[in-house]
Amino acid sequence: MSLSDAASASPDCFLLVDPAQDIVYASAAADAVLGWTPTDLVGRSVFELLPDFAEGPAGSPVTRVLAGEDVPTYVTRRRKRDGSVVNTAVSLRALRSTLREVVGLTVIVRADGGETSAAPALERASHVHGVVETSGEGIAVTGASGTAVMSNRRLAEILGRDRAELERTDLHSLLGLGPVPTDPEPAPQHHQTSYRRPAGSARLLHTTRSPLDAGGSPRWLLQVADVTEARRTEDALRRLALHDPLTGLPNRQLIHDRLRMAAARQRRTGSGWVGVLFLDLDGFKTVNDTQGHEAGDSVLVEVARRLGRAVRSTDTVGRIGGDEFTIVCEQADEAALLRVAARIHEGLEEPIDLARGQLVVRASIGVALSPPHDTGELMRRADAAMYDAKQAGSGWTSVAAGPPDTTATTDTTATTATTATTATTD
Known part of the structure; x- marks a missing residue:
């Protein structure tokens, strides 16, 4: 049943109000209950129709409902458009998305004649039964x-x-x-x-x-x-929203979230290391330029698969854009991070099959560890170390040194090379 059908099945005035507190829908019963046609009401603030909504020590019921609070039905005297006064009962209820977020509210206003007999209530219940069934x-x-x-x-x-x-x-x-x-x-x-x-x-x-x-x-x-x-x-x-659509790996947002969680665990236990490996493929641009973006995508998907094989089961591999990948490692000292980097270099030496033949890719890897660095600095430190590795040559790993003393103006890195015996993308 549509909104219009459901609303027309009731003699009560039914309103839909958006988060800005403007009326976006009014049922036909608005004329009989309040003396306003639906066309007159749509686009108006709900406070213009029911100004007493803004009164009361507990604050505006509309605002309270939009904030997620349950507000009981209440009776109030209301002056209709023609000047006559009528008792009305007002019910408010929040509209929620599938994520349980309040995205508006419904307002039901019905004429309340002070009935004491159960017959009118039973009559209304019978009328609503059809709506309930559908x-x-x-x-x-x-x-x-x-x-x-x-x-x-x-x-x-x-x-x-x-x-x-x-x-x-x-x-x-x-x-x-x-x-x-x-x-x-x-x-x-x-x-x-x-x-x-x-x-x-x-x-x-x-x-x-x-x-x-x-x-x-x-x-x-x-x-x-x-x-x-x-x-x-x-x-x-x-x-x-949290994964790279091409490789299925966590994206930058999720990687940062995993890093924050790792940092929180480190603070809670007061021990252990958190490490980040920042990886950039060497000469990847030539793949897209010479073999097309479809081949480039195939390379990225295969690299993502190999990274998953090279890391530990507790590590998180993510793609943060282009040909850049990052790995978050917990409870891993510098030696453990270098072993992960060595496995990555070794895994990338196997040629990748493409439409135009086989291709071997290499990567420059930057490594940063907390301690000595603050976890909030790990991504930046590892990124900088990766650029140092790239300056040293293809297929190198560079480790960000500890914080410099107060007289230093630049960071230093320790750099290690891996053996290369096959053709590369350079």
Whole structure:
């Protein structure tokens, strides 16, 4: 059901408000409830429509909801556009993305005539039933036993069970919520769990459990959303954001994050080393210039694979751009880092098969270690050491020396060479 269809099924005024607190959608009931047509309301600030939103010692309810707070429904007197006064009940709820970030809010305003009879409420519940049945999320009302007093068709679809079964099943336990509360919290409770359908397929479900005021008889509203595909998309987007699309290696952002985590562990334990190897392929530009970018991409993918074979299982290999790679190593002293560098040089000596024949690539490697350097300086120090290695010749490794004394103006490096017996990209 579309937003317009769902909103038109209710006599209440339904508004969508963006994070800037402007109305972006208003249902047709706005005219009857507030005396404003939807066209009049769209684009206006919600404060123009309901100025009392800005009042109260706790601050603006709109601002509080946008900040993620749950605000209870309240009744207020409202002057309609024609000057008449009407009692209205106002309900606010945050709209959240799949990442649980607040991206707006919904406002429901209904005329409140001070009804004491249950008939109008029952009539409204009956009217909303059609909307509940076509909702994209599973909905159930349970009693103290946890079994469904009412459930919609979508819940049965999500759980892979028929509605009759739900009437004799403790849904709270089934959804991983634990026992039915005997003293429920007033605020909604959110829970995410992995659920396996009777047919065998696994799904990720997000459940919201809210207590209902049922005249002393305990009731709970369960809202169940299947977020499996949303989570897969979220994971895929996160991976794209943190990994190099060509090689699949961590990108610069993730490498810096891994380095920060390594530094935090080092500070917590007060011991151990953190090292960085900064690697740049020698003469790589000639590959792109002479054989094309497709060949260049093939070389980068193969180099990434070989780097993964050369390092330890606890090391992190990343591509930070172009033909530059970096490796973060924990609990490795200088000798261990040089052994990793030597394995990298050795692994690169094997020719790479390309469309126009075989090619051997070499790399210049810079190494920096903490201590003596601060972990925040390791990338820069290793990068500088790599340039020193490149100045020494193809296939060299350079180690950044310790911090200079106060009279020095430049860093010094210790440089080592590797043996080369095959053709190179130079």
